[in-house]
Amino acid sequence: MKRILLLFTFLLSFAQMRADEGMWLLMLVKRLNGVDMQKEGLHLTPEEIYSVNNSSLKDAIVSFGGFCTGEIVSSQGLIFTNHHCGYGAVAAASTPEKDYLKNGFWAMKQKDEFNAKDLYVRFLVRMDDATQRINSKLNNSMTGEQRKAVIDAETKAIQSENSENGKYTVVVRDFFNGNEFYYFVYQDYKDIRLVGAPPSSLGKFGGDTDNWEWPRHTADFTVFRVYADAAGNPAEFAPTNIPLKPKHFLPVSLKGVKPGDFSMILGYPGRTNRYLTSFGIEQMVNKDYPAWVEASKQAMDIMKKYMDKDKGTQLNYASQYASVANYWKNRQGTIDAVEKNGTITDKKKLEQTFQTWADSYNLGEYSSVLDDIRIYYQQTSDRNVERNYMSQFSRNSKYISLALQVGSVLKAYAAQDMNGRLAMKTKVEAALKAAYENFNTQLEGEMLSGMTKLYQLRVKKDVAGATILGIDAGQISNIAYSSIFATKTSATNFMLHPDALKLDADPLWKIANGIVADQKLSAERFSKVDDNFAKNNRMFLAGLMKAMPEKKFYPDANSTMRLTYGTVDKLPIREDRNYFGVTDNYYTDMAGLVGKYKKNDDEFDLPQRVIDLYNLKDFGQYADAAGYMPVNFLSNNDITGGNSGSPVIDADGNLIGIAFDGNSEALSGDIVFEQQWQKTINVDVRFVLWTIDKYAGARRLIDELQLVRGENTPADTKTKMPKATSAKGKRK
Structure with a gap:
């Protein structure tokens, strides 16, 4: 009962x-x-x-x-x-x-x-369902590699059939944890x-x-x-x-x-990840997101140190800083909201009910799914933490991405004969210009050193990349400064005097390629458990959909x-907030905008013209019927x-x-x-x-x-x- x-x-x-x-x-x-x-x-x-x-x-x-x-x-x-x-x-x-x-x-x-x-910008021309076409060639006994090969082959065929010889961009996406597939035809401007x-x-x-x-x-x-x-x-x-x-x-x-x-x-x-299990949420808020928050905060502090010193650097790094800051606050806010709203408890109730459904109807194929997912997170917890520190290392340490990007171009250039180099020269010059356009050498040196130290301190040795563990964090910035990739000038000098052996011996080039190799090894090490996890995720959501045929699921x-x-x-009024006279809490108005104004403040300054227009109540045809400016x-x-x-x-x-x-x-x-x-x-x-x-x-x-x-x-x-x-x- x-x-x-x-x-x-x-x-x-x-x-x-x-x-x-x-x-x-x-x-x-x-x-x-x-x-x-x-x-x-x-x-x-x-x-x-x-x-x-x-x-x-x-x-x-x-x-x-x-x-x-x-x-x-x-x-x-x-x-x-x-x-x-x-x-x-x-x-x-x-x-x-x-x-x-x-x-x-x-x-x-x-x-x-x-x-x-x-x-x-990308316009959607049309979309269509490819679920039956792709699923008819898949089964749960396939390895992840076999499954990917089938999906890739069908994707390539669908793209060929719908691109009209390159006029359109065709994208195939999986939905419901890989249970359904749709393709989208786009036109890009x-x-x-x-x-x-x-x-x-x-x-x-x-x-x-x-x-x-x-x-x-x-x-x-x-x-x-x-x-x-x-x-x-x-x-x-x-x-x-x-x-x-x-x-x-x-x-x-x-x-x-x-x-x-x-x-x-x-x-x-x-x-979104609305069908994430309680085990995944616990990993996220207890380990993954705290790693993200710590690493991104360190990156922000380093950027701000140099942005405050120089107007050009401030402009060059403004977009990157804003993006990192946005996600930094989002991740910390997610941790707080999950704890406050009892999200994990609610998920556990859902999972208990799912388990009851599977057991009640003797559905053996679903009965062990949740237990397998729980075991997966135990097996991969430290690796997942490593991924989060690594994601911020890769995102913010531009010397590594720059070495890979510029190095591959210079390697191809150095391998050419004189005629080949002449043909490539314009391309190489353009690549160098783009790579170093918004690049602050001192900032990037400190970023590389700081992110290396944090990775070495926080990531457990048995899942960490050997290359980063082997770096002398105190000397890595000097290694970068002495590299072919140190500045646009040093990279240009190499282009003028290319030497493939010198490139191969460059320590920053070795480090960058070593990091890539380490990430590949990690993926291979965990490939079987990741494949099994993907399968169980598919089965968990497929089970939910079978258990509730009357529910309208969204992907x-x-x-x-x-x-x-x-x-x-509306939201309820909160005692800790100033609403500047607004009592019907679904809108804000210019009274609140001007009420928050702090002259010369980085966050709450306003142009004088805005204040003048507000004082004149010059809202024109844009005022609300009640008279305020929304x-x-x-x-x-x-x-x-x-x-x-x-x-x-x-x-x-x-x-x-x-x-x-x-x-x-x-x-x-x-x-x-x-x-x-x-x-x-x-x-x-x-x-x-x-x-x-x-x-x-x-x-x-x-x-x-x-x-x-x-x-x-x-x-x-x-x-x-x-x-x-x-x-x-x-x-x-």
Whole structure:
């Protein structure tokens, strides 16, 4: 009787799952969620969200650089995304004389828009199901290597069948821990130009202090534009290219938001692990993430030491520092949230119920799965810690990655005869220029030494790489400084006088290659247990899906386009927070922005013009009906990293905000959806427009948008505007 009761409780908990949980594949929306979304208030049909043959919302959403999301907001290819997504491009364009990060940038004419180097955007053309095709050739008796060979062969065939001779990029992804497969056909555009960016004092207002916290008061947005050739096709940057005319763009709403309003987010969430077991979570929060936090904090301290000394270094390392700091706080916040929210206890209850189901029905193939997963984490615990220290070592010690990158080019160059070297010279020079462009020798020497010492101190000897263990951490920076790869000058000198034997003898080159070899050996050492773990993970989730055939399962995020829907929502008021007069806790306003202002503070300074406009209450048509100037708002949409810059869309398909953050109470959200606490923090699009128009004076961009007004707009700003056009061209 106890087993039956446990099973009933388990099923009931999923039956009561609310609509705001889940990151849904677009082609499955009609079958799984179309009716539910319309009950929540959506006025669009599934075909208006995702269609292959007609324009739809998906055609206005782009993967921005492969690490964020953006949305097309005009018929001229204008893109909105987050400030922190465009941060690297803005930093790369900045110089100590023209500091666009600090002062902002606005192209007052189209000719002023300039190329964002190495940036691209990706449009989803279509997706399709390859599950039956691939699974029909797989079985659980295969080794990991055999399984990979089958999947790779089918992937190659699918890519060949759908790329149209290179016109499209085709990506095959596995879902549900490898139980299902889908492929995605994309079109990439590489001529992306920076159009506008607020100063960091607005775009990063609150800095690390406010990051992952509510209330927020941040103008986290930047503006770019997609360019194409005259026929609308992707093209490399060229002065003759023209703004792209997209298949669909999002009208921009001035109606405002209130609790309960339908909200939908489309974007490219990076990675979640919602079906991770309690054993995996315990490993994560007790060992893996503490290692990540410690290593990333050390890297941040070293970068900041040199960034504070030199403006050029500050600009060159700004993007890297911001990225490391963001994940540093995220990882620590995840540890805290898991402990506070009882996540591990909840997972253990789920696993007990799963075990009861498997045992009750004598399903021997599933009965030992959880025990095998538990044993795996015991076997690999120290190795997993090593991986986390190694990931930060590799990410932040640029001398190692530089030696591998530049060394492979120089090795190939040295192996050529005179004619071959002449043919390669331009390529080598370009590689050297790119590798050393933002490189601070002293910073990187100290980083290499510091990360080596930390690895040697924290990683257990039986899983550590022999190469790093054998390094004299006190001398490694001097080894780097005496290497061929020490500076651009030393690498260029080698290019002028190439000597393959000298390269092979270079100590930094040996160390870099030794680290790669050690990581390969570690992978081989643990390959069998990793293969068995992957199999058990597949079986665990397959078992859950069989146990609950009535449940609508959603796949973990894996950088493919997803849809999440819910409503504008509130958080409880916290006594330890200042809300600056806001009592209905779903939005913030400019009173709070100015209330946080601290002159000359790194995190809470503001341009004087913002303060002046606030004092004049010069909000124009962007003020809320209640008279305040909105800044940020909350919704209960389910997002994660990669969703940064995603559009928040209302029931009619209009843009109401740009997603940019989550809240600290639910930083465990990548492994479990915290129903009560999990929120998305969004820039209110009215604040975006106010910043562009009133603060920056870039009115030409406002004129380019299709604005939608409604009953929430102050009466004195109502004007006759064309009605919004839906994805299929119908008038709303």
